[in-house]
Amino acid sequence: MDIEQTKIPQATAKRLPLYYRFLNNLHTQGKLRVSSKELSEAVKVDSATIRRDFSYFGALGKKGYGYNVEYLLSFFRKTLDQDETTRVALIGVGNLGTAFLNYNFMKNNNTKIEIAFDANEERVGTEVGGVDVEHIDHLEEKLGGISVAILTVPSSAAQGIADRLVKAGISGILNFTPARISVPSDVRVHHIDLAIELQALVYFLKHYPLDEENIEEEE
Numbered sequence: 001m002d003i004e005q006t007k008i009p010q011a012t013a014k015r016l017p018l019y020y021r022f023l024n025n026l027h028t029q030g031k032l033r034v035s036s037k038e039l040s041e042a043v044k045v046d047s048a049t050i051r052r053d054f055s056y057f058g059a060l061g062k063k064g065y066g067y068n069v070e071y072l073l074s075f076f077r078k079t080l081d082q083d084e085t086t087r088v089a090l091i092g093v094g095n096l097g098t099a100f101l102n103y104n105f106m107k108n109n110n111t112k113i114e115i116a117f118d119a120n121e122e123r124v125g126t127e128v129g130g131v132d133v134e135h136i137d138h139l140e141e142k143l144g145g146i147s148v149a150i151l152t153v154p155s156s157a158a159q160g161i162a163d164r165l166v167k168a169g170i171s172g173i174l175n176f177t178p179a180r181i182s183v184p185s186d187v188r189v190h191h192i193d194l195a196i197e198l199q200a201l202v203y204f205l206k207h208y209p210l211d212e213e214n215i216e217e218e219e
Helices: 012-029 036-043 047-055 069-079 094-103 136-142 156-168 194-207
Strands: 066-068 088-093 110-119 131-135 150-152 172-175 188-191
Touching: 012 036, 012 047, 012 069, 036 047, 036 066, 066 069, 088 094, 094 110, 110 136, 131 136, 136 156, 150 156, 156 172
Parallel strands: 088 110, 088 150, 110 131, 150 172, 172 188
Antiparallel strands: none
16 A cells, blocks of 8 residues: 555654554564554554544554554555665765764664765765765766655755755655755655754743643644
8 A cells, every 4th residue: 555545644644654663663572462552652642643543544453452563564564665675865974964874774674875975075985884975076976866865964055955966866855954945846855953843842841731742733
């Protein structure tokens, strides 16, 4: 089953990797079934939302029994294309980029940064976390069919690099710069501004007590 084909809400789609990670941990522990309440406590999403999310994919569980862990894990693996390896390029090997390369999604064998680019001559030609760092001037010739990129460059360079990535065939960009880059409608960009996320966290701590949590994203 394909996420796009089912036309599920984006908020639901964003929660699927959370469910998958927890189910994978349960499977590793040898657990056979799990209730929506247990899922709720683990991923911090209320039970009603979990049941609604799962309902978009048909009958995944049985009343009074809960959910079969192995079946759910297999289902979400296929839904999230976890049987295919996603090759990723990282642009900008500064402090944040270096952290990504050293981590390189070790807990997810299906996503891997395979190449990195930077303009700093001292970094070019080195390896960080086992990943070769190429010069940004060689971006187009070295991407080699990779379709996903992580952008960790200075804000002033973000749009120019994004334009080059699009021309080189990149279809998805995870943007960690504060710049709001513009791309064609057939390219997806997810913006992650750590400063904004931190400000939002502080705001919620001040104005929303934890016992009133259960705030859902608009779908």
